[in-house]
Amino acid sequence: MYQVISNEKINSIKLENARKIILDLQSQMQYYISKGHGPFLAAIYDEHFNLIAKAPNSVLRENCSNNHAEMNTIKLAEEKLGTNDLAPYNLSIYVTAEPCIMCLGAIMWSGIRSVYYGVPSSTVEKITGFDEGFKPNWLEEFKKRGITVYGNIEPIEGEKQLALYVENGNKVYKPSR
Ligand SMILES: [Zn+2]
Numbered sequence: 001m002y003q004v005i006s007n008e009k010i011n012s013i014k015l016e017n018a019r020k021i022i023l024d025l026q027s028q029m030q031y032y033i034s035k036g037h038g039p040f041l042a043a044i045y046d047e048h049f050n051l052i053a054k055a056p057n058s059v060l061r062e063n064c065s066n067n068h069a070e071m072n073t074i075k076l077a078e079e080k081l082g083t084n085d086l087a088p089y090n091l092s093i094y095v096t097a098e099p100c101i102m103c104l105g106a107i108m109w110s111g112i113r114s115v116y117y118g119v120p121s122s123t124v125e126k127i128t129g130f131d132e133g134f135k136p137n138w139l140e141e142f143k144k145r146g147i148t149v150y151g152n153i154e155p156i157e158g159e160k161q162l163a164l165y166v167e168n169g170n171k172v173y174k175p176s177r
Helices: 012-027 029-034 069-081 101-110 121-128 138-144 155-167
Strands: 038-045 051-057 092-097 114-119 148-151
Touching: 012 029, 012 038, 012 092, 012 114, 012 148, 012 155, 029 038, 029 155, 038 069, 038 155, 051 069, 069 092, 069 101, 092 155, 101 138, 114 155, 121 155, 138 148
Parallel strands: 092 114, 114 148
Antiparallel strands: 038 051, 038 092
């Protein structure tokens, strides 16, 4: 059994819902990869579990290094709701893997209230070679800002999807240094 991490006392109802949503996203991953997307998928839901927006990573497909799944999903949600501040909508973002340093900033700026993620960055890096960036104490920093975080949700299924991406010879993109 794997250990879920959180920056609040774990609420079993929130966790159970997050498990369902993250497993659902993981079940769609190979479809998106087959369309040329990167192996990450995110969705934003409101507190009544209405889907507001969902998007995959589209860095390669759209030639834009900003286009991580979280960035794309936040953009879609803000367009749909016609706002740059999602805070009044009490939204949660569900992501198949831990957000990278760029996406943490974007989540903070968006007003999203909760983050639920699957595979931790250290595992993503080990399996794929993607560089997730430095992230000092982000769970604590988010807690200070009133943003709840749950992580390491259904990581085994997530690891499987990432491994498939690599095994099938898909590109691990990163800047040449
Ligand atoms: Zn990212």
